Amino acid sequence: MMQSLLTAIVTLMLLLSPASAQGLSALARMDPAASVISDDGRGISLRFSLSQPVPWRVRVMASPPRVVLDTREVDWSQIATIPRLTDRVSDLRAGVFRPGWSRLVLELTGPFTVSKAAMNTADGLAEIVVRLDPAEPEAFALQAERPEPADWALPKPADVPKAVVPGQGPVVVVLDPGHGGIDPGAESDGVQEAALTLTFARELKDALQRDGDFLVVMTRDDDVFVPLEARISVARAAGANVLISLHADALAEGEANGATLYTLSDEATDLAAKALAERHDRADLLAGVDLTQQDDLIATVLMDMARAKTAPKVDRLAQSLKAAIKAEGLRMHRHPIQSGGFSVLKSPDIPSILIELGFLSSASDRTRLSDPKWRARMITALRTGLMAWVAEEAVLARREKR
Ligand SMILES: [Zn+2]
CATH class of the missing domain: 2.60.40.3500 (Immunoglobulin-like)
Known part of the structure; x- marks a missing residue:
């Protein structure tokens, strides 16, 4: 009883x-x-x-x-x-x-x-x-193991409207402000990563949409928790041409400063990149989401094939963004392009990149990230880099067709 x-x-x-x-x-x-x-x-x-x-x-x-x-x-x-x-x-x-x-x-x-x-x-x-x-x-x-009540599961982001028919109209950019809600991300000297990435994403969104070249969909536009998997679903539902995940983590491993571009790889560039990817997965897990996916063998093979096509696009995107950031005279990490097992980058067919705008663990980065003028320059650089990449991909696609 x-x-x-x-x-x-x-x-x-x-x-x-x-x-x-x-x-x-x-x-x-x-x-x-x-x-x-x-x-x-x-x-x-x-x-x-x-x-x-x-x-x-x-x-x-x-x-x-x-x-x-x-x-x-x-x-x-x-x-x-x-x-x-x-x-x-x-x-x-x-x-x-x-x-x-x-x-x-x-x-x-x-x-x-x-x-x-x-x-x-x-x-x-x-x-x-x-x-x-x-x-x-x-x-x-x-x-x-008791299942979540049916009415409790996080809302499926499947109701994100498909932005445009692929091949027509503006390029669809999904901006993913890192962290949010129960997962504030890094915090240093009163600056919080989740708030900072959201501010930056909103500013970047306005800049990208200003001239109608891009259509931006955000994975979150509030201080709410969005699981990594749901962020990928948003990109898929929106028919994204590219996903950009925005972060500003703190790094205990070695001193890090300057913007860094991360691409997906099973092999992390170094220990810091590995720890960074693991920390993001762990935040998701603790907040209440289990990332374990059960891909069967066939799905894995198909995904590998799609990924093989996407990976060179991502490499070109990283190079293009790097060139634009440097041309704007902004500080980059001494290894500006790195890779790691970041779950949010795992869409096999959507070019995805993670940008550490700077590191909250660095006082000078913190100052830059909090400065609207610095953010405006970084936004200009990212817009320029994206435009150049889109143009390059269009040329390559045409050449491939011939
Ligand atoms: Zn982060």
């Missing part, structure tokens, strides 16, 4: 609170002074005090083991300041997961299951209480 009651509580993924009648437009705040993550030696207890009740749900996920708490419109920005009295929560992050919903992810050092999950309400306030107990791998797997 007890067991089934617990199961019932946990399975009740979405608890509609009495507050739903009052409307949910208000953003609930978490009170850090009245919240705590504690450990009694056996299990871990989470206690989050909120300014109002909200719909919520909690679940565990595997690889790595983590607990995911989804809430409607809660500002978790103070989460890092609450007491964390355990060494069994190895990482913690929070942010917007999808519009209207916030996600809190606590990475755990081992398998735990949710043995209690409740929301207590009094005087208009609410308190979420979650108890996690160490579990056998089987019991953990059982909870972790």
Whole structure:
């Protein structure tokens, strides 16, 4: 009986609170002074005090083991300041997961299951209480494998309108501002990668569309989380001629500064490039998405063939952008073109490139990235580089036809 009651509580993924009648437009705040993550030696207890009740749900996920708490419109920005009295929560992050919903992810050092999950309400306030107990791998797997409710899955970006008929009209550029929502990306000295890439993408979009040469579709135009796979789907749905993923990461490995262009390769250029690609996949994973793809052999062969056709186009794109950035007199990394296993570049038939506009770990790059005048010059360079590449590809395509 007890067991089934617990199961019932946990399975009740979405608890509609009495507050739903009052409307949910208000953003609930978490009170850090009245919240705590504690450990009694056996299990871990989470206690989050909120300014109002909200719909919520909690679940565990595997690889790595983590607990995911989804809430409607809660500002978790103070989460890092609450007491964390355990060494069994190895990482913690929070942010917007999808519009209207916030996600809190606590990475755990081992398998735990949710043995209690409740929301207590009094005087208009609410308190979420979650108890996690160490579990056998089987019991953990059982909870972790519970499928997402059908109405919960991230919206499929298939409803992105196909921009133009291929071969006609403007070139379709998909701009992909890196990170967002629960995954803020790098942060240094008050500058956040997710915000910076979005600002840059919006400015670049305006510049590219100004004269009607390009039609731009963005993978996100807000501070929301978009899984890497969904970013690729946006490019596909939009009929993209090219995808440009924009980043400004921090690099602990060696000092890095200056803009760097990354292309897709199984073999990373160096350790830093490898770590960069892995970190992006990991951010996706922690936020709640599993990247494991099950391509069968035939699909893999077909993809390899498509990739073999696309790879030289990407190389020419990298060269063209590099030339334009240098011609504009902007600083580039001493190895300006590098490669790595970046998941967002894995469309077999859409030329895709990842640009580290600079590195937030470098003070001089940070200054440049925050300067609208510097960004305007970089945007001019990227536009020029893209135009040159499009022209070159057109010539090559005509030659191939002959
Ligand atoms: Zn990044």
